[in-house]
Amino acid sequence: MRTVNIDPTEHHKLSRRLNLGEKTIKFFLFLCAAVSVFVTVGIVLVLVDQSLLFFGSEQVSLIEFFTGTTWEPQIGSFGIAPLLLATLLTCFIALALAVPLGVALAIYLSEYASSRAKNVLKPLLDLLSGIPTIVFAYFALSFVTPLLRSIFGIETVEIYNTASAGIVIGLLIIPMLTTLMEDAMSSLPADLKQTALSLGATRIETSLQILLPAAKAGILAAVSLGFSRAIGETMIVAVAAGAGSKLTLNPFEGAETMTGYMIRISGGDISYGTKDYSSLFAIALVLFVITTALNLLGRTILRRFKAVYK
Amino acid sequence: MSGLFTSPRSLAKENQEGFVRQSGKRRRKAGFWLVVFHTALLIAILSLVAVIASIIDGAFGYVALRYEINPESLALNHVNYKDLDKNGLIDLLFLQAKAFAEDPNTGISQRRLDALAFDLAIQDRTQQDLIDLLETELLNPAIEKSWTLWTSLFDQKQIDDWLATQELGLVIEFRSWLNLDFLAGSQSPNLYDNGIRNSIFGSLLVVLLTFLISFPLGIGAAVYLEEFSNPRNWFSRLVQINIYNLAGIPSIIYGLIGLAVFVRSMDGLTHGRSILSASLTLSLLVLPMLIINSQEALRAVPKSTRDASFALGASVWQTVWHHVLPMAMDRIVTGTMIAVSRALGETAPLLVLGAASFLQDDLASVFSRFSALPIQIYQHISRPQAGYRNSAAAAIIVLLVLIFVLNASAILMRKRNKKARSD
Numbered sequence: 117m118r119t120v121n122i123d124p125t126e127h128h129k130l131s132r133r134l135n136l137g138e139k140t141i142k143f144f145l146f147l148c149a150a151v152s153v154f155v156t157v158g159i160v161l162v163l164v165d166q167s168l169l170f171f172g173s174e175q176v177s178l179i180e181f182f183t184g185t186t187w188e189p190q191i192g193s194f195g196i197a198p199l200l201l202a203t204l205l206t207c208f209i210a211l212a213l214a215v216p217l218g219v220a221l222a223i224y225l226s227e228y229a230s231s232r233a234k235n236v237l238k239p240l241l242d243l244l245s246g247i248p249t250i251v252f253a254y255f256a257l258s259f260v261t262p263l264l265r266s267i268f269g270i271e272t273v274e275i276y277n278t279a280s281a282g283i284v285i286g287l288l289i290i291p292m293l294t295t296l297m298e299d300a301m302s303s304l305p306a307d308l309k310q311t312a313l314s315l316g317a318t319r320i321e322t323s324l325q326i327l328l329p330a331a332k333a334g335i336l337a338a339v340s341l342g343f344s345r346a347i348g349e350t351m352i353v354a355v356a357a358g359a360g361s362k363l364t365l366n367p368f369e370g371a372e373t374m375t376g377y378m379i380r381i382s383g384g385d386i387s388y389g390t391k392d393y394s395s396l397f398a399i400a401l402v403l404f405v406i407t408t409a410l411n412l413l414g415r416t417i418l419r420r421f422k423a424v425y426k
Numbered sequence: 427m428s429g430l431f432t433s434p435r436s437l438a439k440e441n442q443e444g445f446v447r448q449s450g451k452r453r454r455k456a457g458f459w460l461v462v463f464h465t466a467l468l469i470a471i472l473s474l475v476a477v478i479a480s481i482i483d484g485a486f487g488y489v490a491l492r493y494e495i496n497p498e499s500l501a502l503n504h505v506n507y508k509d510l511d512k513n514g515l516i517d518l519l520f521l522q523a524k525a526f527a528e529d530p531n532t533g534i535s536q537r538r539l540d541a542l543a544f545d546l547a548i549q550d551r552t553q554q555d556l557i558d559l560l561e562t563e564l565l566n567p568a569i570e571k572s573w574t575l576w577t578s579l580f581d582q583k584q585i586d587d588w589l590a591t592q593e594l595g596l597v598i599e600f601r602s603w604l605n606l607d608f609l610a611g612s613q614s615p616n617l618y619d620n621g622i623r624n625s626i627f628g629s630l631l632v633v634l635l636t637f638l639i640s641f642p643l644g645i646g647a648a649v650y651l652e653e654f655s656n657p658r659n660w661f662s663r664l665v666q667i668n669i670y671n672l673a674g675i676p677s678i679i680y681g682l683i684g685l686a687v688f689v690r691s692m693d694g695l696t697h698g699r700s701i702l703s704a705s706l707t708l709s710l711l712v713l714p715m716l717i718i719n720s721q722e723a724l725r726a727v728p729k730s731t732r733d734a735s736f737a738l739g740a741s742v743w744q745t746v747w748h749h750v751l752p753m754a755m756d757r758i759v760t761g762t763m764i765a766v767s768r769a770l771g772e773t774a775p776l777l778v779l780g781a782a783s784f785l786q787d788d789l790a791s792v793f794s795r796f797s798a799l800p801i802q803i804y805q806h807i808s809r810p811q812a813g814y815r816n817s818a819a820a821a822i823i824v825l826l827v828l829i830f831v832l833n834a835s836a837i838l839m840r841k842r843n844k845k846a847r848s849d
Contacts, residue, residue, distance in 0.1 A: 138743050142654055148646025149655075149665050152717065155710055156668050159679065162686045220466035228463060237467075244474055246764075246829065248771025250800045251477065251822050254807050258815060259480040287473050320456040341674065348676025350774040355807055375678055375774070382681075382778045388690060396778075400682050404675065411674035415667070 166397030187361040198361040202371035207346040209282025218293030226301040227323045245291035249351040256284040256356035276358030276370035289342045300334020333421040340414035344407045350375040484819030487578040489601045494566040515556040569813040603820035628796040635705035637766045648720035673714035680711045681778030697793035699780040708769040719761025723754040756843040763836035773800035
């Protein structure tokens with residue numbers, strides 16, 4: 117169904133009839149498809165090229181970049197650890213919130229919800245995922261942070277903190293996680309469920325002990341993709357997680373993440389060729405490698421999972 | 427009997443009594459998990475409600491204003507300016523200009539008046555316009571403090587307590603931060619009469635241009651992948667995997683690429699931090715999603731359509747152009763509009779590209795510098811002074827309405843097309 121030319125030899129006969137105009141059109145369409153490859157190549161080239169400038173200067177060594185524990189560009193100290201740690205901290209808070217909720221919602225949607233409830237809930241999830249992240253950033257600062265401060269005390273929770281940013285990123289990725297997980301659960305073969313039910317298992321036992329383990333790979337893929345999304349999330353951490361890098365594991369303290377630093381530095385007129393400018397690209401390269409690895413992992417698991425149950 | 431689940435085999439071993447006991451336990455277990463699921467659902471819905479509530483909470487409420495001169499004293503023959511007719515207002519304005527000539531600390535300068543008359547002659551202005559002019563030029567209100575809607579409605583004591591600690595001369599009034607002046611005005615350093623017209627136009631123009639650039643590219647790529655290439659071919663598989671990866675790259679990275687390529691390297695063509703640069707960057711950003719959506723639309727066209735066309739001797743392109751594309755077009759347009767509406771809310775790439783945070787001139791061309799709605803929202807959220815967060819909330823409402831309108835029109839268009847076809 118995907119193409120008209122299922123059999124390459126048949127295609128051969130037809131394609132002989134392609135006239136010049138048809139060939140030109142095909143070439144143009146090919147170029148359109150190739151644009152996406154150019155974009156990827158372009159991204160890698162630009163990031164690597166600028167990062168080489170960054171690491172090529174005497175002040176910054178690759179070893180210091182990955183092992184240093186302070187990120188203070190003004191005194192020439194470039195260790196990515198505090199930024200990376202803050203990023204991971206927000207992501208773990210986000211996943212700790214979003215994964216259980218996502219699994220629960222996915223089971224509910226695929227096994228329990230009536231089709232009428234589904235018709236209401238799915239557009240609601242779409243609505244949630246269509247809200248721009250800057251709106252969530254506002255929500256973090258004007259609702260979640262005051263809420264945390266009133267629960268845990270103003271002394272414990274700073275105005276800018278990674279907990280608030282993490283919680284809101286969690287909310288942000290719930291629709292994505294739920295959709296992917298629900299997709300995984302409903303792509304399981306029907307006889308799996310029917311067998312369990314006919315052997316006397318209740319609906320909840322079927323869901324939790326038969327379907328959930330069977331969809332494990334799909335859920336893992338969803339977590340991987342959600343993790344990647346959380347790492348790249350920018351506006352929420354830029355607004356709510358605080359400025360100034362800090363090596364801390366306390367979620368109630370402010371700490372700058374990789375993306376948060378990038379926004380703070382590039383806001384306004386950054387001059388080209390400076391240390392700040394090239395440091396952006398070095399961080400972006402790290403970000404790119406991590407998110408691409410997680411995406412590839414997620415997509416691969418998903419493809420294998422779908423192939424098993426086809 | 428372990429844990430959550432009683433396996434059918436161990437069930438069979440149970441005697442009748444045990445079975446009854448077990449079934450009660452199993453029912454309770456099911457009840458427990460059902461509560462868990464409903465709680466999860468409730469949390470998700472409550473957070474959506476909380477997001478919307480917090481925005482509305484910020485966009486309306488009381489503000490404390492400090493005027494440069496007492497509004498009561500701005501009067502002509504003991505008639506307050508608010509009660510004057512148009513001629514009275516004009517007289518008052520010229521009287522204030524005379525007052526300035528005598529004492530530069532009061533009134534309005536003749537030069538300022540001439541500048542205002544240059545925009546629009548004083549005589550041609552409406553009464554409301556003149557009142558606004560007097561207020562901004564003479565009263566020059568500054569926002570000292572603002573309260574949320576919740577506080578304004580249910581906790582007025584907090585406002586009174588605060589007022590008691592302040593010196594006199596403050597005026598408390600209820601303000602809808604979302605108002606006509608806010609929508610239609612241009613940016614101003616004084617928050618009281620700051621407007622977002624430039625940002626709205628900037629955002630709309632960027633999105634329109636993004637649509638125009640990415641739409642043909644997206645369709646082209648999707649048609650190639652679905653209709654012309656063999657999906658098992660290594661190139662198509664590479665492109666397909668690549669598109670999914672591109673869709674997962676953080677938007678801030680696209681911003682950096684835009685900065686390095688469109689703003690810096692192609693400066694001569696794009697004029698640096700221009701609308702064109704922003705649109706090109708956002709086009710790259712939405713392209714993967716657009717291609718995926720268009721591919722799905724093409725796949726939804728039944729194979730029999732293509733077979734029928736081929737059977738009549740049509741070529742691949744003739745089939746695509748005359749049969750497949752017309753059938754898939756409404757879905758493609760809907761998918762594109764939904765993808766492009768995401769671009770409307772994108773903040774990080776525009777910030778990195780260097781969109782202007784303060785811009786008073788109207789947009790001249792696609793090469794001019796620009797501001798955008800999300801940029802304004804970000805700037806206002808991150809300022810600690812009174813009122814800025816409220817104004818951000820009002821701008822968020824505008825942004826959400828724009829996104830909603832774009833999405834809704836895409837869906838409506840699709841429904842109408844579907845109906846037209848079935849009739």
